[in-house]
Amino acid sequence: xxxxxxxxxxxxxxxxxxxxxxxxxxxxxxxxxxxxxxxxxxxxxxxxxxxxxxxxxxxxxxxxxxxxxxxxxxxxxxxxxxxxxxxxxxxxxxxxxxxxxxxxxxxxxxxxxxxxxxxxxxxxxxxxxxxxxxxxxxxxxxxxxxxxxxxxxx
DNA sequence: GCCAACGTTGGC
DNA sequence: GCCAACGTTGGC
Numbered sequence: 471x472x473x474x475x476x477x478x479x480x481x482x483x484x485x486x487x488x489x490x491x492x493x494x495x496x497x498x499x500x501x502x503x504x505x506x507x508x509x510x511x512x513x514x515x516x517x518x519x520x521x522x523x524x525x526x527x528x529x530x531x532x533x534x535x536x537x538x539x540x541x542x543x544x545x546x547x548x549x550x551x552x553x554x555x556x557x558x559x560x561x562x563x564x565x566x567x568x569x570x571x572x573x574x575x576x577x578x579x580x581x582x583x584x585x586x587x588x589x590x591x592x593x594x595x596x597x598x599x600x601x602x603x604x605x606x607x608x609x610x611x612x613x614x615x616x617x618x619x620x621x622x623x624x
Numbered sequence: 625g626c627c628a629a630c631g632t633t634g635g636c
Numbered sequence: 637g638c639c640a641a642c643g644t645t646g647g648c
Contacts, residue, residue: 479646500644501631524646582647600629602645626648633642 472511473608474518475530475596476570485520485532485575493537493571497545498553500565504605509540509566511607518570519608519616521596522579529581530616538569577620590615 476496478484488494499505513536520532542563545553558564586597591612595601608616 477646503631528647599647600645602630604645628645628647630645631643633640635640636638 472513472516473610473613474507474512474516474536475521475594475606475608476518476534477521477523477604479524480522481525484522485572488520488532488534488570488572489575491572493569495538495543495567495569497543497567499543499567499604500553500555501602501604503603505564505566507605507607508568512536512568513539517573517613519613523604527579527581529579529583529585530576531579532575533573534570535573536568537571540566540568543567580616580619584619585616588615 480486496508499508516536518534518536519530520534522528522531542560543553543558543565545551546555546558546563546565547560548554549556553565555564582596585591585594591597594608594612595603595606
């Protein structure tokens, strides 16, 4: 199984939304690299960190589980949707999404500013300057290390 | 709100 | 196929 990190803006869709829904689809991804990971690599049973971006304290806030592998993102077909993409159609979908299930919140938010301090995480795209990837793989070592921070702030 | 970094688009 | 222009992401 694989580990992931997935970004979302809490004003648009945050961990509380997912907690309420239980299971939801991860729609609206319009980046090819991120799409390829959802379409080709994510499998049910994989775990992912829920990351809050573009907010007061950006950071990792929770854990979710992938429960359905990649399938076409229907919001791309809907002219009413803000994720509408006329270049995607049901016969030849351009964008994909997965379904995720809320697992739990972390006992504290682990801020980006803190994650940047650890040499163990220096290879994560997340902490690199200018990175805009909204979905990225996390190694088992990175996963365990981040979880070890939950009760032991720097 | 600013702006650097980046991805995408489209003219040529 | 190049690359300038543009739009978006996302930290600060």
